[in-house]
Amino acid sequence: MALPSxxxxxxxVPLLGETVxxxxxxxxxxxPNSDAVVSVHQNRRLTYARFAAETDRLAKAFLAAGVEHxxxxxxxxxxxxxxxxxxxxxxxxxxxLVNVNPAYRLSELEYALRQSGVSTLVALDxxxxxxxxxxxxxxxxxxxxxxxxxxxxxxxxDEGETGWDDYVACAGEVDDAALAERKAxxxxxxxxxxxxxxxxxxxxxxATLSHHNILNNGFFIGEGCRYTxxxxxxxxxxxxxxxxxxxxxxxxTTHGAAIVVPNWTFDPELTLQTVVxxxxxxxxxxxxxxxxxxxxxGFKDYDLATLRTGIMAGSPCPVEVMKRxxxxxxxxxxxxxxxxxxxxxxxxxxxxDDPIEKRTATVGRVHPHIEVKIVDGDGRIVARDxxxxxxxxxxxxxxxxxxxxxxxxxxxxxxxxxxxxxIASMDGDGYVNISGRIxxxxxxxxxxxxxxxxxxxxxxxxxxxDVQVIGVPDERYGEELCAWVILHAGSEITAQDVRDYxxxxxxxxxxxxxxxxxxxxxxxxxxxxxxxxxxxxxxGTLGLENxxxxxxx
Numbered sequence: 001m002a003l004p005s006x007x008x009x010x011x012x013v014p015l016l017g018e019t020v021x022x023x024x025x026x027x028x029x030x031x032p033n034s035d036a037v038v039s040v041h042q043n044r045r046l047t048y049a050r051f052a053a054e055t056d057r058l059a060k061a062f063l064a065a066g067v068e069h070x071x072x073x074x075x076x077x078x079x080x081x082x083x084x085x086x087x088x089x090x091x092x093x094x095x096x097l098v099n100v101n102p103a104y105r106l107s108e109l110e111y112a113l114r115q116s117g118v119s120t121l122v123a124l125d126x127x128x129x130x131x132x133x134x135x136x137x138x139x140x141x142x143x144x145x146x147x148x149x150x151x152x153x154x155x156x157x158d159e160g161e162t163g164w165d166d167y168v169a170c171a172g173e174v175d176d177a178a179l180a181e182r183k184a185x186x187x188x189x190x191x192x193x194x195x196x197x198x199x200x201x202x203x204x205x206x207a208t209l210s211h212h213n214i215l216n217n218g219f220f221i222g223e224g225c226r227y228t229x230x231x232x233x234x235x236x237x238x239x240x241x242x243x244x245x246x247x248x249x250x251x252x253t254t255h256g257a258a259i260v261v262p263n264w265t266f267d268p269e270l271t272l273q274t275v276v277x278x279x280x281x282x283x284x285x286x287x288x289x290x291x292x293x294x295x296x297x298g299f300k301d302y303d304l305a306t307l308r309t310g311i312m313a314g315s316p317c318p319v320e321v322m323k324r325x326x327x328x329x330x331x332x333x334x335x336x337x338x339x340x341x342x343x344x345x346x347x348x349x350x351x352x353d354d355p356i357e358k359r360t361a362t363v364g365r366v367h368p369h370i371e372v373k374i375v376d377g378d379g380r381i382v383a384r385d386x387x388x389x390x391x392x393x394x395x396x397x398x399x400x401x402x403x404x405x406x407x408x409x410x411x412x413x414x415x416x417x418x419x420x421x422x423i424a425s426m427d428g429d430g431y432v433n434i435s436g437r438i439x440x441x442x443x444x445x446x447x448x449x450x451x452x453x454x455x456x457x458x459x460x461x462x463x464x465x466d467v468q469v470i471g472v473p474d475e476r477y478g479e480e481l482c483a484w485v486i487l488h489a490g491s492e493i494t495a496q497d498v499r500d501y502x503x504x505x506x507x508x509x510x511x512x513x514x515x516x517x518x519x520x521x522x523x524x525x526x527x528x529x530x531x532x533x534x535x536x537x538x539x540g541t542l543g544l545e546n547x548x549x550x551x552x553x
Contacts, residue, residue: 002383004373005426011368015395016219016254019186019211021055021092024253028052031229031256038232039081039261040274046081048256051088058089060171060179065120065148069094069185072116072194075240076100076109076132077124078264082152082164083239084249086122091211092179094186098194098206099240102130102265103507107457108204110139116194116206116402117145122164125153127264188212194402195242195341197448204453206402207341214242217344217396218250220368222257224335224349225282225309229256232306234280236266236289237314242345243446247311247337248284257282268292272302279306283331286314286446288477290325299328309333309352314446322360338363338434342411343418344396347372348432362431370394372432373417374424389438390424391417440531442471442479447509449481454510458483461501463491468521469512470531472538473547482514482538484521514542 016023028036032049039045046054067073073095075086090097098116100109113121125133133155140146140160149161157163188211196204227233235248252259262274266285272293275283285293290312293299307330312322317336326332333352336359339345350364358364366372373381374388382388397418400408412418421438442449451469458467466486471479483498495515502511522533539548 006373007366009366009368035258055088059092060174064170064173074098074118074121120148122150125155213344219254222251227255231257233282283310287317313337347392393417445477481512483512
């Protein structure tokens with residue numbers, strides 16, 4: 001009988017049965033003088049003892065402001081020390097952190113805050129061209145649950161707003177006993193985090209994760225990278241995403257390693273400067289980030305000898321890029337992680353001592369305490385080396401989508417397997433290879449984009465009768481968005497008109513680069529749109545043959 005495509009990550013290392021806050025406090029007692037967070041762009045550096053104390057202080061400020069157990073506290077900012085403090089302070093009081101993507105614009109911001117019922121929002125006032133506070137003020141009238149906005153920055157607060165320093169100063173109104181009582185109420189199976197994933201139904205869904213979900217996933221990711229208190233991890237990936245806050249922050253704090261933040265957002269030069277200055281041992285990034293670093297004019301002048309490991313995730317990595325990262329960036333132990341937000345996120349990971357061919361051509365083997373299986377269209381497990389849908393079960397599977405039982409039931413089956421929608425195969429040694437996506441998700445430079453969400457928005461344009469959005473190959477981002485548009489009779493608009501309509505309303509990475517005006521699209525006899533045929537035609541029409549060869553090579 002053929003070996004089935006099923007694997008269980010049996011492990012002698014037990015799961016952590018504690019909350020995020022208790023784990024941080026325990027690690028801080030063990031490594032009080034080690035660096036916990038180094039925010040290079042803010043010139044801030046906290047030891048574990050100081051970091052634990054600062055999160056306690058912010059936690060008391062939340063209590064003083066009346067934040068209750070289970071209330072939702074939002075954070076809208078690129079990477080900063082304040083982001084990390086909010087992450088751990090909310091965990092200590094049992095509040096549910098809602099990650100708001102810094103690329104969101106008005107309609108997306110309003111939806112996320114309203115759907116999750118955020119009562120307190122911590123927001124950076126502005127960064128570059130993003131006027132965060134101005135956008136919050138514009139949508140606030142439609143958010144009755146939002147009672148407090150905490151401003152990080154120098155903008156003068158309006159009514160219902162408080163500056164960060166003044167807000168934290170209120171911690172003095174709460175004593176240690178009150179904080180200890182709130183900490184004791186927290187249970188590790190309770191929800192602690194909501195992360196929005198673009199929805200195939202046109203609206204984002206809030207993946208709801210527990211202490212147990214993300215604390216253990218972060219811990220075992222760190223184990224996979226062989227982290228100790230001596231490690232210093234450079235994290236240029238965004239905190240709002242699991243890559244930053246779980247693979248990054250929680251992998252560090254569960255091991256006493258240092259979180260090193262190079263900048264608000266990714267900058268290849270600042271990232272490598274930080275690696276050198278802070279003597280980092282690990283570096284994170286999606287493939288496009290590593291490609292940008294390798295392409296720097298003065299790349300060879302950076303002394304990266306302190307690097308040992310790192311994580312590449314977010315989208316498939318070209319084999320040649322992985323080889324260059326291992327050799328030219330002094331990262332022989334770099335690992336690849338695969339997962340999804342709904343699974344906290346990592347389900348498989350390559351190990352630092354895996355054979356080179358496994359670390360360049362697969363996404364590794366199943367994580368500790370996780371089960372994975374690959375099934376056919378009837379839900380039956382397929383034989384090894386046979387493609388099918390990858391499903392995951394274990395402690396890492398989300399509690400569900402926030403206040404969306406129907407979507408939850410459609411994603412998690414009766415046996416508590418999360419259906420990923422990804423096409424995968426498992427070899428005889430248990431290594432998993434991801435070959436495609438059952439769903440229509442497009443991965444643009446590491447950002448997951450669901451076409452239906454963009455289609456729903458474009459339907460609101462008065463000139464657009466119908467629209468289909470697909471992914472087409474791109475040499476830089478892996479994939480770019482292409483919208484096929486059918487106009488109402490008598491309407492005339494340009495591709496730039498479509499893009500301009502999107503600006504300020506949806507995130508920049510969701511705005512279609514290509515717009516094709518058509519009379520219709522290929523369909524099956526049963527009336528289903530054949531997006532693969534649209535992709536093939538788009539490649540020819542747009543002259544993307546070379547990009548297609550590079551991306552699929």
